[in-house]
Amino acid sequence: MSFTRELFSSSIVAVGHFNPAIFTPDWLEKNQLIGSADAESAREKVNKTAFVVTQQIATFETPWFVLQVLENQFSLTSKEALTPAFMDLGVGILQLVSHTPITAIGLNFMAHYKIHDVASYHAVGDALAPKPLWSPLFPGRHVGMMALTMKVQDGTRENPGKSRDYQQFTVQPSPSIKSGVFFSLNDHHEVDKEEAKLSRPGELAAAIIDSHWKNTWATSTTVFESLLASILGPQEKMNA
Amino acid sequence: MRSQTLAAIGRRLAHRPESGSFPSATLSSVKAVPLGTRATTPPQLHPLERQEVGSFGAQSAEVLPPLVENPLLDFAANTAPLEIWEGTVISVDLKRGFMEATLDACMSSMPMHTAEFDLEWVSDQDMDLVRPGAVFYLTLFKRSKPSIENAQELRFRRRPAWTKGEIQQIDRNAREILKKGKEAPLAKL
DSSP, rough: OOOEEEEEEEEEEEEEEGGGGGOOOOHHHHTOOOOOOHHHHHHHHHHHSOEEEOOSEEEEEOOOOEEEEEESEEEEEEEESSHHHHHHHHHHHHHHHHTSSSEEEEEEEEEEEESSHHHHHHHHHHHHHHHHHHHGGSSSSSSOOEEHHHHHHHHOOBBBBOOOEEEEHHHHHHHHTEEEEEEEEEEEEOHHHHHHHHOOOOHHHHHHHHHHHHHHHHHHHHHHHHHHHHHHOOOOOOOO | OOOOOHHHHHBBOOOOSSSSSSSOOOOGGGGOOOOOSSSSSOOOOOOOOOOOSSSOOOOOOOOOSSSSSSSSSSOOOEEEEEEEEEEEEEEEEEEEEEEEEEEEEEESSOEEEEHHHHHHHEEEEGGGGSSTTTTEEEEEEEESSSSSSEEEEEEEEOOOOOHHHHHHHHHHHHHHHHHHOOOOOOOOO
C-alpha cells in the first residue's frame, strides 16, 4: 500500500449578506441544531477560537465544528470526526436564515495523504509538474512543485456551459504530514438569481448543500485517490 | 464522547429472519475501508515540517492564498473517517438502558444490519432525541494528533422541522410557478 489517508475535513462556505450578531451558540441550541453541552463548550475560554459575537463578526467553536460569520461570508469548518451531521448543521442554519441573500455556496473537502516512500512522494510532484519542462530553465538549481489547481466546469474550452458552477481541485505538499500530499476540492455552486426571487435564497442554499454535499464527499475521495493510484499504481486497499 | 474499543461499542447484533436483507454481522468484524467559496484555512507550512527533498519539496513557507481571505480561522484537521454508519432507531428500552437500531454503512458496501446499543454511548445532550425513527451517525475514525488512535463517535441527527409558515410559503411559491407555466395540451384522438 503506497498511500494512506491521514487527515480529512470539510468546510461549508456561503457568500452573501449576513447578520453575524444572530449566530450565537444559544440561538443554535434554541433551534435544536446543537445540544446544550456543545453550546456550553462554545462559551468556554479554553477554545482555540475565541467566542466573539458582534455586529461585524461571530466566531466560536465546539468539539466538532468551528463557525465564523462575517458580514459577507458564512464559514462552517469541521473538527474531529467528519460525519453527515456536519452537513445537517449547515443545512439547518441556512434554513433558519432563509431570507438572507446568499449568492454562492462552496462545499470544500480537504485530505492529507501519507506517501509511504520518498521516491513515490516525488513521483507525485514529477507527474503533475514534469521537471524536464522546468529544470532546463534553471540549470544547477532545484525546482519543486508548490501547488497545482485544476478547474472543472461544464462545456468545452470552445463552448463553455451555461452553468456557473465549477469544481476546483488543488494539490500541494502537505504541511501536516511528512512526505504527504494535500488535496482539496472546492465545489462551487451559484444560487440561481431568478429562482431566488421566487423562493428564499437561504432555503435554496440549504437545498444545494443537502443535494450535493454527500456526492461531493464521494467525488473528492474518488478523485484524490484515483490521481494517486494513477501515478503510484493501483492499491489493494485504499485506506487503512 | 467516550473512547472505547470497537468491540465494546455494540452489545449484540441480532439476525432478523423476517427481514432477510439484514444479515447478522458483528461490529468487531467490521473492517476499516478505504470515506470563493473555497476552504478558507490555507495550509500553513510549519518550519519544522518544511519539505526539503526532491522535486515535490517546498523550499519556503509560501503557499497559494485562498480565494477568500480568512485570517481568523487557523484550524487543522486531526482525524480521518474509517467508516460511517447511518443508524435508525427501531426501539428504545429505557428501563434496560438499550436501544435497537439498523445500521447502514455510508462508506462501503457492507450490508445493512441491526445492533443493540447501550444508552451510555449516547451523550447526555442527545438523550432527548432517542426515539423510534430517530437517525444517528456512528463514526469510526482515526485520530492522528496528538497521538494515533482509533476512536468512535455516536451523534444524533438534528434537523429543524418545517414550520407551518414555511409550508404555506412553499404552497404560495408553487402556485406562482404554476401560473407561469403553460396549460398542458389536450390529447386529440
